[in-house]
Amino acid sequence: MIPTRRAFSRLVADTSMRNRFTLGIGVLGLMTHTTHAYAASSDSDVQQLTRLVKMQAQQIHELQSRLSNVEKRTVHIAAATNANAAAQQSTRKPFVRSPALYPRESVARVTPPLKSGPVEDIKFAGDTTPTQNPLFIDTGHASYPLTAAAPGSFGAISNMPSGSAPVMGVASQIPTSNRTTTVGGLVLKWGKGLPEITTPDNAYSFRMRGRILADYGSGFGSRFPAQNVSRTTLRAARLGVEGNAHQLSWVFEGDYSNNQLSVVSAFMTWSDKMAGHLVEYTLGNKFNERSFDGSTGSDQTVFLDRDIVANALLPVKGWYGLGGAFKIFGDNWHVATQISGNDVNSANVTNNVRDDMTYMLRAHYIPWRNKKALIHLGAWGFYEDVKPATTFSQSIRLLARTDDAFSLQFGPMVPLANSMAGGLELFGIYGSAWALAEYGARHMQLRDTVPGLTVSRRYLGAKGTEQAFSFQTGAFLTGETPNYFAHTGQWATPRILHPLTEGGYGGWEVAARWDWIDATSIPTGGRAWTATIGVNWYLLSFARLMFNYTHADVTNKTGNYIGPNSGNIVGMRSAVTF
Numbered sequence: 001m002i003p004t005r006r007a008f009s010r011l012v013a014d015t016s017m018r019n020r021f022t023l024g025i026g027v028l029g030l031m032t033h034t035t036h037a038y039a040a041s042s043d044s045d046v047q048q049l050t051r052l053v054k055m056q057a058q059q060i061h062e063l064q065s066r067l068s069n070v071e072k073r074t075v076h077i078a079a080a081t082n083a084n085a086a087a088q089q090s091t092r093k094p095f096v097r098s099p100a101l102y103p104r105e106s107v108a109r110v111t112p113p114l115k116s117g118p119v120e121d122i123k124f125a126g127d128t129t130p131t132q133n134p135l136f137i138d139t140g141h142a143s144y145p146l147t148a149a150a151p152g153s154f155g156a157i158s159n160m161p162s163g164s165a166p167v168m169g170v171a172s173q174i175p176t177s178n179r180t181t182t183v184g185g186l187v188l189k190w191g192k193g194l195p196e197i198t199t200p201d202n203a204y205s206f207r208m209r210g211r212i213l214a215d216y217g218s219g220f221g222s223r224f225p226a227q228n229v230s231r232t233t234l235r236a237a238r239l240g241v242e243g244n245a246h247q248l249s250w251v252f253e254g255d256y257s258n259n260q261l262s263v264v265s266a267f268m269t270w271s272d273k274m275a276g277h278l279v280e281y282t283l284g285n286k287f288n289e290r291s292f293d294g295s296t297g298s299d300q301t302v303f304l305d306r307d308i309v310a311n312a313l314l315p316v317k318g319w320y321g322l323g324g325a326f327k328i329f330g331d332n333w334h335v336a337t338q339i340s341g342n343d344v345n346s347a348n349v350t351n352n353v354r355d356d357m358t359y360m361l362r363a364h365y366i367p368w369r370n371k372k373a374l375i376h377l378g379a380w381g382f383y384e385d386v387k388p389a390t391t392f393s394q395s396i397r398l399l400a401r402t403d404d405a406f407s408l409q410f411g412p413m414v415p416l417a418n419s420m421a422g423g424l425e426l427f428g429i430y431g432s433a434w435a436l437a438e439y440g441a442r443h444m445q446l447r448d449t450v451p452g453l454t455v456s457r458r459y460l461g462a463k464g465t466e467q468a469f470s471f472q473t474g475a476f477l478t479g480e481t482p483n484y485f486a487h488t489g490q491w492a493t494p495r496i497l498h499p500l501t502e503g504g505y506g507g508w509e510v511a512a513r514w515d516w517i518d519a520t521s522i523p524t525g526g527r528a529w530t531a532t533i534g535v536n537w538y539l540l541s542f543a544r545l546m547f548n549y550t551h552a553d554v555t556n557k558t559g560n561y562i563g564p565n566s567g568n569i570v571g572m573r574s575a576v577t578f
């Protein structure tokens with residue numbers, strides 16, 4: 001459209017020039033003709049020619065005016081056309097190539113690894129350099145014995161705590177001291193019992209996990225014959241899977257324990273960064289984080305059972321809960337929060353009743369550390385809103401799981417309305433030795449109205465507090481660093497320096513513990529204390545044999561074994577965690 005209008009303008013301009021040239025020649029001819037006519041003709045002819053010239057001059061003037069108007073209109077039309085074209089160009093959508101005809105260029109995605117917690121270079125004596133076969137790479141074995149790592153470093157442990165997911169940037173920093181194989185671009189790590197399959201950048205991983213804990217116990221010394229029993233029990237037979245895809249990780253486990261099959265860990269975790277700190281968002285059925293020993297899995301505790309702070313100050317919903325959790329980590333601290341109801345194995349769905357809602361918080365901080373020692377400070381607490389029930393009772397095991405009858409008991413009594421608990425942790429490492437002190441208290445409020453109450457109404461609306469304290473200490477006789485996981489402030493799997501599979505003598509650990517509890521301010525509550533010594537022989541990092549001797553003293557006000565009593569037990573366990 002625009003080129004046509006420009007051609008028209010040029011044509012008009014050319015026509016104007018030709019007309020002016022023609023008119024000029026005509027005027028010149030008329031003047032010449034007039035001169036000759038003036039000499040040869042009469043005045044009448046001259047006058048007639050003069051009128052003719054004037055008429056032509058008038059016509060020329062009118063023609064020039066018309067041409068001038070045409071040129072002005074042409075300029076205005078061209079300007080408007082250019083403005084309209086510019087407006088259309090500004091609103092026109094950009095040209096997009098069809099992906100089918102013009103495929104996008106391949107861009108490699110780079111995911112930066114997430115790192116948090118105490119990160120230190122971990123080197124083992126005699127580490128070999130892998131060959132460069134692109135299909136099969138065998139790194140060989142590290143030379144044994146291994147070198148003990150600094151306390152709290154990732155090199156001091158061989159696996160994540162069993163209640164955690166394989167978070168990207170954390171699990172990958174735990175060195176593998178056993179054989180590592182690369183096949184077709186996938187890395188197989190063999191240091192955890194079963195192979196873990198990962199990509200070279202640790203962005204993807206998958207492995208099976210589980211534990212087998214078989215116990216034997218022989219009780220004696222109680223004045224009640226029913227408490228002097230010898231028997232075996234399968235503490236745990238657990239199997240599950242775990243994995244991660246970049247920042248998403250997950251865990252699913254089923255467990256056969258105490259003759260019951262149940263779902264335990266079943267959750268997913270999303271890890272990210274917030275203000276430069278690693279954070280985790282978790283949804284699902286997850287193990288509670290509560291006290292030092294109470295946050296540790298059954299396969300990683302030093303003794304056959306957790307301390308009395310963890311066992312006694314337990315919410316009604318138990319060790320697991322279905323809900324959400326949030327954690328944030330620093331180089332030497334972490335804070336964890338959790339809101340959950342009962343675990344997935346509860347009968348709430350069948351009975352159509354609400355959950356026991358529990359709100360939990362735990363934090364730890366390492367104020368001082370060096371290459372041989374560290375100090376850990378921790379605090380925790382929870383509040384629970386308990387669903388209506390007919391009665392409330394609690395039985396706190398004192399000897400071992402093979403002798404549940406020997407326990408501190410209170411209840412049945414008026415049902416619990418709510419409770420609030422809290423505690424403090426002090427932990428330290430020096431070389432191969434460690435020590436842990438924990439204190440906690442739980443304040444309980446009983447219901448003041450209970451329809452159809454089946455027990456005495458004497459304690460309606462009553463309140464009470466139970467207190468517990470535990471001190472334990474131990475040392476590795478074979479030089480290992482205590483298996484403290486500084487990222488979350490709890491026990492993990494140790495790294496054995498002289499495993500039997502490498503011709504060594506394993507790892508030997510000795511430990512002792514004293515526990516105390518006072519629940520006399522609770523209706524029908526009593527008091528107790530226990531003393532335990534233990535020896536652990538680690539065949540390799542994920543397999544051990546355990547021996548415990550425990551003496552307990554208890555005074556019960558209710559139950560089948562009322563009054564003061566004492567007893568003993570010798571317990572043993574074979575444990576493998578993979």
